[in-house]
Amino acid sequence: MKTPLIKELLASPADSRAVAVSGWVRTKRESKNLVFLQVSDGSCFSPIQLAFDRSGAANAALERQLPRVTTGASVRATGRLVPSPAAGQVAEIALETLEVLGEAPADSYPLQKKGHSFEFLRENAHLRARTNTFGAVARVRSQLSFAVHSFFQERGFQYFSAPIITASDAEGAGEMFQVTTLSLEKLAEAGVLAGAKGKRPETAAELVRYEKDFFGRRTSLTVSGQLAGETYAAALSRIYTFGPTFRAENSNTARHIAEFWMIEPEMSFYDLDDDAALAEEFIKYLLNWALDKCAEDMRFFDERIKRELMNSDVSREGNAQVFDARSRRGLIDTLRGVADSPFQRVTYTEAVAELEKNRDSFEFKPFWGCDLQSEHEKYLTEQTYRKPVIVTDYPKEIKAFYMKLNGDGKTVRALDVLVPGLGEIIGGSQREEDCGALLSRMTECGLSPDDYWWYLDLRRFGTVPHSGFGLGFERLLMYVTGMTNIRDVIPYPRAPRQADF
Structure with missing residues (x-):
């Protein structure tokens, strides 16, 4: 089944219908009875919140997945799209199943939940599109x-x-x-040999034969x-x-x-x-x-x-x-x-x-x-x-x-x-x-x-x-x-x- 984009889910009515979502975890918040995951797929600025009550016995499978759910991990989830009681969110997913597709260990994933300088993110350009700014x-x-x-x-x-x-x-x-396509190494070698034979530096450009280059000039x-x-x-x-x-x-x-x-x-x-x-x-x-x-x-x-x-x-x-x-x-x-x-x-x-x-x-x-x-x-x-x-x-x-x-x-x-x-x-x-x-x-x-x-x-x-x-x-x-x-x-x-x- 094609997974809808978070952009599409947030624009649709929160009518308790069954939905699926895939993306990367932004944050995880846990309390005694509740767990909240913020998941983004990059389709829009806002992530979608996945929530479940951990006190129910039916959620034992979800509990087993939680230790693998860290910032940056990719997940696939299903649940019910319901109105969100949280300020600034129109809808959230009442979580029913959760599968971790790819882990992002906290001790090695560079983009943890903290502020990163743009200089640091340039050094990790292959990951920086996962941040809000990029x-x-x-x-x-x-x-x-x-x-x-x-x-x-x-x-x-x-x-x-x-x-x-x-x-x-x-x-x-x-x-x-x-x-x-001319070899710089061969040109350098030719220059050394020509110099040994007395060729003057001001005539060194004559060694470059563009007619032998790929385009001939x-x-x-x-x-x-x-x-x-x-x-x-x-x-x-x-x-x-x-x-x-x-x-x-x-x-x-x-x-x-x-x-x-x-x-x-x-x-x-x-x-x-x-x-x-x-x-x-x-x-x-x-x-x-x-x-x-x-x-x-x-x-x-x-x-x-x-x-x-x-x-x-x-x-x-x-x-x-x-x-x-x-x-x-x-x-x-x-x-x-x-x-x-x-x-x-x-x-x-x-x-x-x-x-x-x-x-x-x-x-x-x-x-x-x-x-x-x-x-x-x-x-x-x-x-x-x-x-x-x-x-x-x-x-x-x-x-x-x-x-x-x-x-x-x-x-x-x-x-x-x-x-x-x-x-x-x-x-x-x-x-x-x-x-x-x-x-x-x-x-x-x-x-x-x-x-x-x-x-x-x-x-x-x-x-x-x-x-x-x-x-x-x-x-x-x-x-x-x-x-x-x-x-x-x-x-x-x-x-x-x-x-x-």
Whole structure:
């Protein structure tokens, strides 16, 4: 018989019918006459309570199972679904049979009934989804993944699977993981032999024969699916990617991770205004989805943010980086405010002028031509405009080569979406559709046109105005859940010296 999910049981009438339940034990409480087990199967935030009166002779079989029932043990149980007298619970199971499927000995199971630091849970990533926090993160991640596809499919977009292995650096940053089948050991051996024969270090690169590598040339893991996505937008009009991307940035911080998921729509016949409108609509759609579909988990995150704020020494010192607007208004109120607000639109020049009025308030002094820092972005959303902000028309020197140049020759048709409590959440642009202009920008940026011949072909054959943007999925999840470390919103974080399983 298929076992119903606890989510289904808690949503059904407690009419004393016979039910079965399977899950993992959260807690066990015993008294002289009563035993209560809290069991979760991960389908929802709330566990279900199993209760029985141990004074009855008919419960001898249950008594024999109890010593094996510890936190983390898996069980299968049957009983009657009845109204619960306990506060905060609508139903419980009057236990009749109990089978321990898998034991979790208290002396070795890592997740006992006590508080665990997130650092400790990262070291036990294979088990941390069983905790309240990470179970809630996993459910919100699942729901928002579905919401991404729903949003674009409802609007006529086609889902595009961008290649993970690529020979192109979409960002021009060079921080890419190399993909190779060449033996590093053999290359080292060849280097030693060549050195012994007098080969100079500056010519050592000649020993690397990419024509003998698997792909016959230097290849890497992609940092973005955008450029490949543009090729299909040039045929299908509107596409979106949603997949893993990689950045070989040796940063061991709460905001950096080596493997992350990106959402990147690309739209033919869209200008920058169309791009901005879609980005605003997308953010509002996702936030409303989380608030409506994940209400129970969101209430937990909302309360957890308040609790952490009260217990945080850093927050008591007034550090503006801790929770920011979310701490003052509450997580749910902040997200609801973003979802319900019209986004303010300003140019980069207008934004910098506002920041310069309060120049002494910032660690990084704002000036025209600077790349906006997190403190600048938060100030604009929380102090200047007090709402989400879309900043457009950035200096070309701080933006990528593929962005369309404005008529002033100094700025490009870029946009960043900024939200209270975080700063930038989306970055995008109108792409350069003129082949000659794109070639000039590539030369300025030191890129070889030969490496992007196919990208230039899109401008040679049937070019159209087109735009797109990128949203880091884990960054979105941090914003929605209030989690402050990116490694806590992805199942298995990949970071410097961290790829164990």
